[in-house]
Amino acid sequence: MKAGREAILAEIRKRIVGQQEVVEQVLLSLFVGGNSLLVGVPGLAKTLLIRTVSDVLDLEFSRIQFTPDLMPSDITGTDLIQEDPTTGRRRMVFEKGPIFSNIVLADEINRTPPKTQAALLEAMQEHRVTVQGTTYTLDEPFYVFATQNPIELEGTYPLPEAQLDRFMFEIEIHHLSEEEELQVVRATTGIQTADFQSTVTGADLLAFQRLVRSIPVPDAVLRYAVGLVRGSRPSKSGTAPEFVKKWIAYGASVRAAQYLVLGAKARALTLGRYTPSFDDVRALAHPVLRHRILTNFHAESEGRTSSEMVDELLNHVKAPASGM
The missing domain is CATH 1.10.8.80 (Magnesium chelatase subunit I, C-Terminal domain)
Known part of the structure; x- marks a missing residue:
């Protein structure tokens, strides 16, 4: 597990500069099987970090941009009427939403009303979703990482305490040091190439989660x-x-x-x-x-x-x- 952590860190560093404590807490979320809330002003690579983690681990990733008009079905999916081309009969088919991924990024989660925020609750706690009375189990491993802007609060909906409590960590992201910021600007204003080696898999993460719970x-x-x-x-x-x-x-x-x-x-x-x-x-x-x-x-x-x-x-x- 220690070797796995070091291997993941080495790959993440190909794209992410600094933010050592933030990266460590994200990795601990992965090893425990928890969800985390990332809080920081725009431009601090919150989305890039989570996307990079999914790339390094070769896990299925989906990003949901939370907006005031987002509906619960836009997250979980919904039943659609489809016609069978061979028989001509119509039937209900469940169309999966973006929640059906290994790593889900809920971007600016506080910009959508509580009803839509609540669509994440069952997924975060039970790793399943219920639509029209039918329950669908999510693939493992499954994580929700949400982002929130702490300064631009106009038109936002504070997260209910019940939902906040389901996040293992609230990870605060701050500005980089001057040297690290120079390194970011130098790297991102040129041609970027990052070939990741997926040495740790989703199955490894599930094994790590079992190991964590087994130690005294x-x-x-x-x-x-x-x-x-x-x-x-x-x-x-x-x-x-x-x-x-x-x-x-x-x-x-x-x-x-x-x-x-x-x-x-x-x-x-x-x-x-x-x-x-x-x-x-x-x-x-x-x-x-x-x-x-x-x-x-x-x-x-x-x-x-x-x-x-x-x-x-x-x-x-x-x-x-x-x-x-």
């Missing part, structure tokens, strides 16, 4: 991950930290703890270790928790962000003394 986790690391998640919730009993009671409206769900542990397992394996540590959990706390912590009016009025709440949690919740 020290009880102390498990308790630490759960402690971080539980610590983010305002408690009616008054036991929550003061900053949680003051600034957080709703904390993270149990799904956050599951993804913290699975992500920590995958991170340990890709770094050549057989069991996750506290550091693996800490390294993934921000991408796992920041989109699951909802700040209240007091936090917004004081300019406090969910990322700062995660920093506070990491400072407040101590690792069990008997751990690693």
Whole structure:
């Protein structure tokens, strides 16, 4: 699995410059079998990165441009009436939508109404879709990567909390350094050729996902991950930290703890270790928790962000003394 990660990284670097942490989190999503939300301003190669990953892995890729007039059937597919040329009889035939791919890019997912956004929910969670009462199973491996522009919010529809919770990571993409940006401009203003070698296949990814779930986790690391998640919730009993009671409206769900542990397992394996540590959990706390912590009016009025709440949690919740 470590060799597979290094092979994928080497191929991705043929086209993608910098963004080391972003690429790492995308790969962890692949190894765990999770979906991820990429957040960044236009022009930071969000779409290019996901397309490159699908090219490197030789997986079927589809891109859905989310717009206000997009309908659920435009994503899942629909039943059509077709005439059999031999018999002349008409029958209903299911025409598959773009969701029937291995990697689906939901571009600018917040530009379509909640009804259409919800068309992704069953696919993301169950890896299947239901149309006109008939359920269709999606091919494995299956991933949804969604993009979102954080600055242009006019005419957008915020993602419901239930849908946000189904994304393993919220991956923030920032501008490159000056040298990396020079490298991008130099490469993209000339003739580009990138021949990828698909050394890791979809079957390998499924094997990696099974491997991740099979390795043991020290009880102390498990308790630490759960402690971080539980610590983010305002408690009616008054036991929550003061900053949680003051600034957080709703904390993270149990799904956050599951993804913290699975992500920590995958991170340990890709770094050549057989069991996750506290550091693996800490390294993934921000991408796992920041989109699951909802700040209240007091936090917004004081300019406090969910990322700062995660920093506070990491400072407040101590690792069990008997751990690693």
